[in-house]
Amino acid sequence: MEKGFKVQIFPSEKQKELMFKSFGCARFAYNWALNKQNENYEKGGKFISDRELRKEFTQLKKKEEFKWLNEVNNNVTKQAIKDLCRAYKNFFNKKAKHPRFKSRKKSKMSFYNDTYQIKFDDYKVRLETIGWMDIAENIIPRDCKYQEPRISFDGIRFWLGINCVLKDEENNLPKTEAIGIDMGIKTLMTCSNGMNFKKVNTKREMKKLKRLQKKASRHYEMMKNKSFDIYKNYENKDYRYVNKSKNLLKLETLIRKQYQKIANIRLNNIHQATTKIIKLNPEAIVVEDLDVKGMMKNKYLSEKIADCSFYEIYRQLKYKCKKRGIQFITADKFYPSSKICSNCGNKKKSLSISERTYRCEYCGNIIDRDFNASLNLKNLAYN
Template sequence: MIQSIRVQLLPNNKQRTKLFQFAGAARYAYNWALDKQMDNFREGRKIQTDSELRKAFTILRHSEENKWLLNVSNNVTKQAIKDLCIAYKNFFCKQKQPGYIKYSSKKVTHYTRIGKSLTVYDMNGHPKFRSKKNGDFRFYQDNVKIQFTGTHVKLESLAGSRRKNRQRLNWIRLAERNRIPVRAKYTNPRIAFDGERWWLSVGIQISRTLKPLRRLSFVCKKQQPARSEGIGIDLGIKDLAVLSDATKVGNINKTRAIRKLKKKRRRLQRQVSQKYQMNKKGDSYCKTSNLIKNEKQLLRINHRLANIRYNHVHQATTSIIKRKPSFVCLEDLNVRGMMKNRYLSEKIQEQNLYEFRRQIEYKAHWAKIPVVIADRWYSSSKTCVICGHVKKELNLLERTYICPVCGNIIDRDFQAALNLKRYGEAEQVKLANY
């Protein structure tokens, strides 16, 4: 099993400069390889393999125009080219899927309006060029040469010299002590910049064996740890989650802290927009120091909002798994379809519904708790929990379910959680009989 860990880096000014240089080299290699593959694809030639592109890039790397690439580790540019080849493989796999649409209707309408023709680059799923303007600063480190201590991480070829007094540049301080084990097998170390801070993400191989996610193993009762009843979870907008034991996980976006941050963000967005209009010179914009300062403040607020929501989901999912239920049943929500509702799209996006499901699945996997995903068309809210009558029409404004057959009056979200619990129990019985 591989567990991923993400830690913040605390580089000094010299190290920060080298990190940007490494990220620029990775972006340059990726865009160079993409340009080559686009020419091959456009002219009907065979797509070049990963090894062929890397051999050509090695020749380019030693040319006089690109001598600056010699100051960057070869593994950084190699992996960038490999990432591009993987992206192209995924693009071809997506084309083979049933129902693939070559060009989206919005893109066709836009290009028709401006009088331009669609190219290979505009196809759905085609890899895109990495842009410095979009804040694309990320690169790979060799998983064998990377080293960790309790407080620092050593990156490959960061100092650019073998002298002892320069070797200190290779060691970057970590924001958290003893977060990453010193002696372990590391996989896919990546370093990225989010516009404010540098982050290191790495996978660590863990030796413990886990049971399959959606299967139940039936062993002797004496060997099984004590488990509580199963839990059905109904996700929503009013509350993040309603559990079948009547527990509610509140909506963090309704708290005072979030509302104050969103109000501050709206004001900053207006200031940034007004300053852009004031500094407009023809078709271009002139960025002043005050404008850059306001954009950094805006970025900091966005990160703060995302971290609060992410932490709330982590706390909610951890508290559910710590109860040690016999199973967890969730809905298979069509979040992409729900986002098409322009009145609720912002609220749905702020809830992080898919992130909640992802965390429940991997935390339950670690705790050896089976997860049952209900069918997408299972009418959990419309089915009466007492008599089983299915109400054909149930508007979002109707928060209380009133059964026309048995007269049952119950909160619709709590009823959905109870129905999901029954769905999970039925799936357990099927697996036991199977």
Template sequence: MIKTYKVMLLPNNKQQTKLFQCAGVARWAYNFALAQQQENYKQGGKFLKDGEIRKKLTKLKQTKEYHWLNLFSNNITKQAIKDACIAYKNFFEGRTKFPKFKTKKRTRPSFYQDTAKIKVTDTHVKLEKLTPSKKKNKQKFNWIRLAERGRIPYGKQVKYVNPRIVFDGLHWFLTIGVEEVEQKHDAYTEGIGVDVGIKSLATVSNGMTFSNIHHMPKVKKLEKQIKRLQRKLSRKYEMNKVQTEGGEFRYSKTENIKKLEFLLLKRRRRLKNIQLNYTHYITTTLVKTKPAYVVMEDLNTSGMLKNKKLSKAIQQQTFHEFKRQMAYKCAWHGIQFILADRFYPSSKTCSRCGHVKEKLSLSERMYRCETCGIEIDRDFNASINLKNYVQSIAQH
């Protein structure tokens, strides 16, 4: 089983400059490979393998114009070319859209590190060829400090998978996969059903309820700050709007606009981190109860977003992220993760007698059964039905 770790880096100014340069080299190599594939296709040629494109790049490195590529790790360009070829192949096999050229403005800076060359300690990570010098005092430049101590496993027996250095607009991160053994508990409790919604993010069949974090004063205050900054930034854009000779409008960015953009990015990132942290807290809490299985609904989120009145509230809840975290954390601990059928009537079914209602409006927060007369919270009722979903599958 491969477990992925994401840890923030704390590079100094010189190291940060070098990291941006490495990301630029990866972007250039990706665009070079994509251009080669397109040119080859126009001339009627077949798909070029990444090995053929790398041979062309090796010849370019020998020229004076592209000699600067030798200052960077060969593995950066090698993996970027491979990524471009995979993206190009996926398009012709119908899996993705046609790959676009990467731009400095719209592309997230990132690059690859070789698994054999990267070294991790308790506090630092060593990257390949950040400095061309082989002197011991200069080699310290290759070691970048980690923000979290002892987070990533290290040692001779540890095997790393696909290490990447990524910039998210504020900070640099190291994402790295580690091969680990699957954990199994000695004793599991009974299974649980988890119903996700807007009023409460998660209602569990064992009685646990996790409220909507967006109703908290802390989050509401942050959302108000973001709205105000967006309005302020919009006014600044309008003040600096310039009309070109062709009649089109463009925005000239001043220092004040750049400061506002950075401040807005920090607020948005803070809100996102609060949401992500809360989701991690819920999923980890549920996994620690050691259930035999976890059942969740396979929600049609894209269809739910068409509801104009509730689209924002649904989007804020990040149901897909909740399901993703639940799935991989269950896999880590040897817990069976089950997705109930999309058309399974978990909310309309009575958890006591099994009667199914024909209609159940969203405003009805209490489930009242017409057959047995039970009155129960609709979300809690749905979670119990999801827990019993395994039995209904076994009967059919």
């Protein structure tokens, strides 16, 4: 069984400098390889393997103008080229969109560390070339195989993400009946056993975020006016390149922290809810495969739907079921769980969103709409 761990790391100032160089070199290697693949494809050539690209990149590093690439570990650029080739193959296999060039401002800053060079001690980790540094938690197991160690920076903190191949856990506890889970906006999860989980309230955090954004917006407006005064006598009036003030940089950091706080509150709420369900040890868990992309087209509900994090619920339930040996069933996207009566099986032709109570015309069953859907999903486990 594979399990991922993500832990905060605390590098020194010299180590931070080396990490930022590694981020830049990884981005450069990725963009260089993507440009090579694009040029080759336009000329009608076949796919270039990562081995050929890495050989050419090694020769590039020997040139005087690209010697700065040798300041970081070789595995950083080597893995970046491998990542690009994998993304290119996924595009041709119709598994992903065409890979895009990584932006210095917008793309995620991360690089790869060799699995055989990484070492752990009590609250410490050793990274290749960078050296030993403190970690926030001693949660990563020792006697196991490591996969894909990545160091990343989210604008505030440095993180180490790593996959560990662990032995499968045996679950000999008695199983309970299957649980059907209906996901919604008003009630985050409605379970067939009567358990309900509501969406966490983040109104206070969102208000603080809006205040910070308004304050930053005023600073941006002041910068725009200042840049206009500086460049108004020049022919090429480009107002974008004005250094940000220290107060504005502080505000941007506070905004990032606030975004992270809101995301962490929502993630913690989902973890607590899914863990409560898994601890019941049901023989199966049935969820519906929601068309989130289609739901997001509703401009009145798109923001609320995004806040629910349906995919995160699906992801957590799936890996937690696998860990405990619970069967995980996904209902078909077009299965009408809300329209079918859980008592007699009669199907309604239409059911509007405003109808929160299900009334069966055939048997007279009156039941909550979401609870009715969860019962229908539960029945799929026995069909």
